[in-house]
Amino acid sequence: MLWTMMGLLLLLFIIQIALIVIIEHRRPHKVIAWTIIQFLFPLIGILLYFFIAKNYSSRPQSTSTSLERIKTDLLVYCRKRAGEESLYESTRHQKRLLALLQNIPSAPITVRNETIVYPDGAHAFEAMLEAMSAAKDHIHIEFYIVRDDHIGTRFQQLMIRKAKEGVKVRLLYDGIGSHQLDEKYLKQLHDAGIETGCFSPPWSAFIDKRLNYRNHRKILVIDGKICFFGGLNIGDEYLGKDSNLGFWRDTHLSVKGDAVLWLQYTFATDWFFVKGAALTGTNYFPMFDTPGKEVVQIIKSGPDGHRVTLLEVFFSCIASARERIYIETPYFIPDPSILMALKTAAASGIDVRIIIPENSDSKFVQWATLSFVQELLEAGVHIFQYGKGFIHAKVMIADNLACCGTANMDMRSFYDQFEVHAVFFDPKTVERFEEDFLRDLQASSEILLAEFRKRREIQKIKESVARALSSLF
Secondary structure, X not given: OXXXXXXXXXXXXXXXXXXXXXXXXXXXXXXXXXXXXXHHOOOHHHHHHHHHOOOHXXXXXXXOHHHHHHHHHHXXXXXXXXXXXXXXXXXXXXXXXXXXXXXXXXOOEEEEEEEEEEEEHHHHXXXXXXXXXXXXXXXXXXXXXXXXXXXXXXXXXXHHHHHHOOOEEEEEEEOOOXXXXXXXXXXHHHHOOOEEEEEOOHHHHHHOOOOOOXXXXXXXEEOOOEEEEEOOOEOHHHHOOOOOOOEEEEEEEEEEEOHHHHHHHHHHHHHHHHHOOOOOOOOOOOOOOOXXXXXXXXXXXXXXXXXXXXXXXXXXXXXXXXXXXXXXOOOEEOOHHHHHHHHHHHHOOOEEEEEEEOOOOOHHHHHHHHOOHHHHHHHOOEEEEEXXXXXXXXXXXXXXXXXXXXXXXXXXXXHHEEEEEEEEOOHHHHHHXXXXXXXXXXXXXXXXXXXXXXXXXXXXXXXXXXXXXXXXX
16 A cells, blocks of 8 residues: 555656646746746655746737737837938947847837936936926836835825826736835825826735746836936845845936837837726827937847847847847846857957856855856856955946846846836947946955865755756755
């Protein structure tokens, strides 16, 4: 009887593993992680998989016919404007990359923009609050994290004041990222007539098997004319007030011009997903000329798509580079294709430099990040640890273009999170990213291969375990 029971349990275990292998055959990193979970927790593991790892893109998605019409009109408008300009002079040698960028669905390259790069929360928050104060029609706010702290209260009180002035204010926040947000905070917004929406509240997301898929976007759109986006959430730690992390180095951006239309469209699609209401008025999508001539492409990505868009973009930027690849990211857990592209680029003589945090807000993620360091160093990649505080900037420079936005260089951003990123073509903007990167290098120490090889065995074990499970966290 005992042997029969053991045989049945073994059979059940094999079936569980086979099921995961079949379902996740296109994502081997998931197979490895969930197989380990099954070994550690044979019965609980399959339940966790069922409720957390359900493939998001396999589900039918609700769409708005009116938003689809808006998207079609915007595509026609932006492509016509782009046809009037002479584009990409500095990147014409990257023909394959440009072909990919031009063929990303619903992400046209826009040509009449003005951008500002903010290197920290202090400057970015003041610019956001100042722009909100000048709002006349609407304010759309979407963040992964909203906190009820000092800076969160400043945003709250300004939202309330503008709502009382007749400005339409809408706030979206993520159910996991903002799980600590106090109901009193939201009630005060509701009492002022502000609409709020929670993206996938934890309990309903668990029941609907979407708990692992989070909205990581950070967008602030004002009157459809100016937008802020990038790495910052709304919280005091982004001002360097976390005693454990200290100074918070981040990159946030503002943009005016045609690119705002696509950031607004991103907010509108998320608002429809959460609230079921389509924002389609011409006041939300004003088409107007700006004096700016910068070329910017807004790329929204998420698990609801059928392409791994950001992975394609990052890989193509790395593979097409001829001279340099500069990356700074708080979480570096690359897809195997990105890892191979970086190693190949460095081995072929391209200047590849990566800045990661010395002090991280997640030990587990830091161990996973360090697990990739030795093989990259051996290939000729230069890796630096930022020591001034915590680096949260998400920037990549590949020759004469730059990418920046909400996405980290990790598999969660590639596969499981809703992100919004941008590609910048203008030489002055790319130069600004480069200046910030080189300044960060001065505050960083290089990891040397000979020294790194001497790390303790227990550290290597931590790194190996974290790497195997990193795609789940």
